[in-house]
Amino acid sequence: MTHLPGIVVTGASGRMGRMLIRTIVESDRAQLVGCVERPGHDWIGQDVGLAMGGAALDVTATDDPLEAFARAQAVIDFTAPEATLEFATLAAQARLVHVIGTTGMSETQIEALAPAARHAVIVRAGNMSLGVNLLTQLTRKVAAALDREFDIEIIEAHHRHKVDAPSGTALMLGEAAAEGRGVNLADVADRGRDGITGARKEGHIGFSAIRGGDIVGEHDVLFAARGERIVLRHVATDRGVFARGALTAALWGQDKAPGQYDMIDVLGL
Ligand SMILES: NC(=O)c1ccc[n+]([C@@H]2O[C@H](COP(=O)([O-])OP(=O)(O)OC[C@H]3O[C@@H](n4cnc5c(N)ncnc54)[C@H](O)[C@@H]3O)[C@@H](O)[C@H]2O)c1
Ligand SMILES: O=C(O)C1=N[C@H](C(=O)O)CCC1
Numbered sequence: 205m206t207h208l209p210g211i212v213v214t215g216a217s218g219r220m221g222r223m224l225i226r227t228i229v230e231s232d233r234a235q236l237v238g239c240v241e242r243p244g245h246d247w248i249g250q251d252v253g254l255a256m257g258g259a260a261l262d263v264t265a266t267d268d269p270l271e272a273f274a275r276a277q278a279v280i281d282f283t284a285p286e287a288t289l290e291f292a293t294l295a296a297q298a299r300l301v302h303v304i305g306t307t308g309m310s311e312t313q314i315e316a317l318a319p320a321a322r323h324a325v326i327v328r329a330g331n332m333s334l335g336v337n338l339l340t341q342l343t344r345k346v347a348a349a350l351d352r353e354f355d356i357e358i359i360e361a362h363h364r365h366k367v368d369a370p371s372g373t374a375l376m377l378g379e380a381a382a383e384g385r386g387v388n389l390a391d392v393a394d395r396g397r398d399g400i401t402g403a404r405k406e407g408h409i410g411f412s413a414i415r416g417g418d419i420v421g422e423h424d425v426l427f428a429a430r431g432e433r434i435v436l437r438h439v440a441t442d443r444g445v446f447a448r449g450a451l452t453a454a455l456w457g458q459d460k461a462p463g464q465y466d467m468i469d470v471l472g473l
Pocket of ligand 1 (some may be wrong): 214215216217218219220221240241242243245248252282283284304306307308328329331333373387446
């Protein structure tokens with residue numbers, strides 16, 4: 205009988221769901237005890253290993269999160285904002301660590317996580333990779349060191365299926381740059397320029413989003429002044445970096461007090 209922490213993956217058939225299943229199954233630190241998909245999905249009732257075209261994993265996909273959560277110590281959730289809010293309530297009832305990778309949540313939806321975080325550990329980050337979380341620290345430092353003569357622009361590129369923009373990572377980097385500058389991102393963000401926009405406003409932080417093909421995730425933080433530019437860049441070539449970070453977060457959260465955490469907490473950066 206193994207006593208490794210049991211993990212449930214929600215959005216199991218998604219790009220991240222599949223990567224998470226593989227990462228957990230290959231890990232000797234955790235076991236896969238449940239997989240959740242939306243009602244009506246053709247994976248429901250199927251063994252997830254077989255559904256992925258491989259060997260059986262003895263875990264059947266369900267559309268009943270409560271039933272799956274009852275067997276687990278953590279849920280790793282890369283789905284969609286409305287689904288994530290539902291899972292937060294259920295994970296809190298079951299006192300599970302809830303690792304949230306879902307992006308595109310509104311401020312109101314993020315605030316709605318607070319009641320769940322009074323009862324359970326929530327780790328939420330727009331990017332679970334070590335590299336991007338380090339890049340946020342570098343971005344904050346560089347933004348703090350430079351004056352407003354340097355325009356800050358965040359450029360991100362993702363695959364053609366991505367539904368939200370700017371990416372969660374771009375927003376993390378924007379927050380870090382704004383913190384470094386000592387300003388509130390909401391006051392200085394330029395999201396989506398089109399038409400006669402007027403000249404760039406000094407002190408603003410711009411966002412540009414590229415969508416195409418199978419790009420996993422690329423982010424540049426550009427500091428541009430007269431005569432020189434600095435570019436901080438992260439390129440993800442494999443979704444395994446996000447899945448490994450999420451699994452680390454699920455295990456890290458096991459002995460933590462209820463509350464909201466991010467990957468900076470998990471990685472001790
Ligand atoms: N934080 C990070 O490091 C990170 C990394 C990659 C992706 N993401 C984010 O994760 C999310 C998912 O990305 P993806 O590329 O895997 O998307 P995807 O569309 O491939 O997968 C999402 C899955 O969630 C499922 N789903 C939706 N509603 C559900 C519900 N109510 N119950 C159960 N399952 C439900 C869908 O059926 C789908 O299989 C996005 O928000 C993306 O931006 C975050
Ligand atoms: O593929 C995605 O979708 C990704 N989403 C995250 C984001 O919004 O930043 C992380 C990178 C991949």
